[in-house]
Amino acid sequence: xxxxxxxxxxxxxxxxxxxxxxxxxxxxxxxxxxxxxxxxxxxxxxxxxxxxxxxxxxxxxxxxxxxxxxxxxxxxxxxxxxxxxxxxxxxxxxxxxxxxxxxxxxxxxxxxxxxxxxxxxxxx
Numbered sequence: 001x002x003x004x005x006x007x008x009x010x011x012x013x014x015x016x017x018x019x020x021x022x023x024x025x026x027x028x029x030x031x032x033x034x035x036x037x038x039x040x041x042x043x044x045x046x047x048x049x050x051x052x053x054x055x056x057x058x059x060x061x062x063x064x065x066x067x068x069x070x071x072x073x074x075x076x077x078x079x080x081x082x083x084x085x086x087x088x089x090x091x092x093x094x095x096x097x098x099x100x101x102x103x104x105x106x107x108x109x110x111x112x113x114x115x116x117x118x119x120x121x122x123x124x
Contacts, residue, residue, distance in 0.1 A: 009118035022096030
């Protein structure tokens, strides 16, 4: 099975930036749409961003549009989430997810692989 490992989380002040990384195993990474989801304590898992297999199409939750950017490097089997202008409400565990379909989705149930998560904490 494909394995995903997130990194890059940490503690930042409001207005700051972080870049999350997701390293993927597997020989068919370029065929997968990838997504980022997040979950705060006591809250449901929310969609954050998604990118198609080739990287040409991206989608964002309304709450992060204009602040976050998802990208991928298929040669390196990596996907990234650049987070700028961070807000306290962005605090959550962020999860990388992969889908065995080229076209991305905003629904977690449509993803096949998940990483273990990386903590992002934004202080006010």
